Amino acid sequence: MTLPFSQGCMFGCSFCGAQTRKRETFFNVRAHLDTACQLAERFGLTTLDLYCSSLDFFQQALPGGDLELLTGQLESIVELKERHPGLHIDLHALTRADSYNAAMSSDHVRDLVLEAGFNRFGFGADGAASVEVLRAMRKHADTLRSDLVTAFQHMEENGLTPEILYVFGIPEETPETLAETRALCGLLLETFPSSEYRGFPAKNEIPGNANWNRKGWKGSPAHQRLLDEPDQFLNLGFETLANEISHEDPEMRLLVNHYAVDMSRHAHDLGRVRSYLTVPVSSPGAPVMDERTLDGFREIAANYAPELTADLTVENLSERRAAQVCTVRSRALSGEQQDPHEHQDDEGDEEHRRAPHLVVLVHLRSPSAWPVLGKPRVCRPVS
Numbered sequence: 001m002t003l004p005f006s007q008g009c010m011f012g013c014s015f016c017g018a019q020t021r022k023r024e025t026f027f028n029v030r031a032h033l034d035t036a037c038q039l040a041e042r043f044g045l046t047t048l049d050l051y052c053s054s055l056d057f058f059q060q061a062l063p064g065g066d067l068e069l070l071t072g073q074l075e076s077i078v079e080l081k082e083r084h085p086g087l088h089i090d091l092h093a094l095t096r097a098d099s100y101n102a103a104m105s106s107d108h109v110r111d112l113v114l115e116a117g118f119n120r121f122g123f124g125a126d127g128a129a130s131v132e133v134l135r136a137m138r139k140h141a142d143t144l145r146s147d148l149v150t151a152f153q154h155m156e157e158n159g160l161t162p163e164i165l166y167v168f169g170i171p172e173e174t175p176e177t178l179a180e181t182r183a184l185c186g187l188l189l190e191t192f193p194s195s196e197y198r199g200f201p202a203k204n205e206i207p208g209n210a211n212w213n214r215k216g217w218k219g220s221p222a223h224q225r226l227l228d229e230p231d232q233f234l235n236l237g238f239e240t241l242a243n244e245i246s247h248e249d250p251e252m253r254l255l256v257n258h259y260a261v262d263m264s265r266h267a268h269d270l271g272r273v274r275s276y277l278t279v280p281v282s283s284p285g286a287p288v289m290d291e292r293t294l295d296g297f298r299e300i301a302a303n304y305a306p307e308l309t310a311d312l313t314v315e316n317l318s319e320r321r322a323a324q325v326c327t328v329r330s331r332a333l334s335g336e337q338q339d340p341h342e343h344q345d346d347e348g349d350e351e352h353r354r355a356p357h358l359v360v361l362v363h364l365r366s367p368s369a370w371p372v373l374g375k376p377r378v379c380r381p382v383s
């Protein structure tokens with residue numbers, strides 16, 4: 001569940017569609033958490049797993065910030081936990097590596113974070129493999145690579161799980177920087193045995209980000225296509241593989257997807273993946289994978305629906321996706337209910353079986369749809 005915590009980030013990364021270039025403002029965390037605790041108790045729950053809405057959880061620790069704004073919120077959480085002793089509360093948030101390291105120079109902040117119940121933080125690692133890419137993204141984080149190592153080390157020493165959130169494949173990338181990205185993600189996963197991978201092919205222009213208004217984008221063939229065929233907006237989700245809208249150049253598209261699948265497969269092999277890739281809406285003449293990438297994709301998909309992977313080909317991927325979307329839509333439109341015996345082995349779908357009217361969600365959540373549509377994720381994890 002989301003815990004409204006804060007919004008706003010003083011940075012302005014070019015691909016980010018969140019509330020950028022704004023001071024962080026806080027919600028009434030105490031009131032939101034108290035309500036969540038009371039509801040949990042009323043429904044007999046014993047654990048609450050909460051994802052804080054902050055864009056960069058420790059931003060107040062950076063120059064110009066007021067760390068007491070954050071520690072005050074953490075103290076409220078600790079106090080509320082004491083008032084609800086029957087509830088186990090796990091918390092999770094996103095952060096930049098530099099702000100995490102700045103905050104954790106204070107043992108008091110670290111102790112409050114642990115006492116409040118945080119068990120993992122997702123770090124924006126985008127661009128860390130190349131200073132040129134970092135600068136093109138306007139991350140203002142030239143030392144990101146070493147900052148990540150410092151942060152991950154501190155996380156593991158304190159029993160916290162670090163997540164590698166990596167957006168890659170912006171137009172300034174080259175085959176070399178993509179290869180370096182693959183190497184860095186592999187190195188982080190191998191060096192930090194509790195770390196987990198969340199990788200996303202870049203979507204350079206999305207409504208709300210700085211690039212959306214850049215000269216040359218509005219009126220471009222891809223922009224016009226989005227307006228003419230609104231289904232193409234599905235291709236802007238960060239979990240979606242590179243596609244005709246996000247990567248017009250076929251060579252770059254195939255290369256970005258090669259690394260996306262390869263890194264995801266590596267993380268799957270280690271059992272430490274927390275992101276899922278979805279197949280985009282694509283035209284038959286605009287492939288999204290070559291044969292070697294499809295081999296890796298089949299291996300990933302076989303974890304979820306082996307029966308659907310054997311006859312997947314580069315050519316039939318888009319067709320398979322379209323078929324699945326049609327099924328979802330027609331079942332949603334007809335109000336057809338989920339067969340209560342479907343996916344009985346998937347404990348995660350239990351809540352959806354109890355709400356059969358959510359046909360679209362049920363099907364998107366069902367493992368048999370993941371290889372084609374992928375498990376739905378929040379669009380763009382930021383920081």
Ligand code: SF4
Pocket residue numbers: 009010011012013016017018020021055056096124139382383
């Ligand atoms: S990606 Fe993160 S650091 Fe960059 S603007 Fe968005 S929220 Fe801020």
